[in-house]
Amino acid sequence: MPDFLEDLGHGIYAIDTGFQRPRFDAAYLIVENGRAAFVDTGTNHAVPRLLAALAALGLAPEAVDWVIPTHVHLDHAGGVGLLMQSLPKARALVHPRGLRHMVDPKALWLGALAVYGEEEMQRSYGKLVPVPAERAEASHDEQLLMLAGRPLRLIDSPGHARHHHAIWDERSRSWFTGDTFGLSYRAFDVDGRAWVLPTSTPVQFEPDALKATVARLLAAGPVAMQVTHYGRIGCSVDEVKRLAALMLDQVDEMVALAESLRAAPDRHERLKAGLLDDYLARLRAHGHAAGADAADWLALDAELNAQGLEVWLDRPAR
Known part of the structure; x- marks a missing residue:
């Protein structure tokens, strides 16, 4: 198995996209009965790794049914359009507030350009590729998506961004949280215990909405969170609650x-x-x-x- 691919159990794999530095930005691959879904993609530069992860697991590009960015910030969704060019049967499932930006990424590019500047945009993200409108659809709150019989539940999850949804996987009792459960870098683990911090990255941070989202995530009784930055955190309901309390205290x-x-x-x-x-x-x-x-x-x-x-x-x- 390539060193950028980590088996998290329950048919879930974390892929280090290589963005910025090692173990900073993860895409996830969920595999069920020979079918697959990506959750987040990283940037265009991550696409070779995502395709290599499929190959390493013995999956053809045709096996991917869904590409699901948690939200349309470029470190999560910048590679969606390019990736889908290699996945002939896949559809993109995007939050309704973000869908148009995947189909026509011009405004997305300009917004990120204002934050990062031209040089960084070219270095880190590359030219954005639009997703064909006929291959993209909007999610809705409490949507139930079936991946080869495996239920995935999507909820609207504002706070970090208004175009954010989170994905609940009943099999692993975990959420794919994007940025709504903060950032947790493995370099800061101490004796196997994670540390988290919130992310209020421009431009749609809303603290009250974020608190409500975290409460909704906790209501499912998760034993782990799959965060984009970086990896699986938590090993029990109590540990997830500890991390949530730590993050929300920092928000205040x-x-x-x-x-x-x-x-x-x-x-x-x-x-x-x-x-x-x-x-x-x-x-x-x-x-x-x-x-x-x-x-x-x-x-x-x-x-x-x-x-x-x-x-x-x-x-x-x-």
């Missing part, structure tokens, strides 16, 4: 910090620094050394979360 703290700096002239820099300080303090409480390497690892998250919090602060509807 992030919001309080942002509110306190609303009118500060140097708001962005202070917000970014405050977030990073909190992450490192929490990591140390978790039992991690949280030195310079951890600060470097988390610097991008602090930057993007600060940007997202500022968009939330300045949103007129608030």
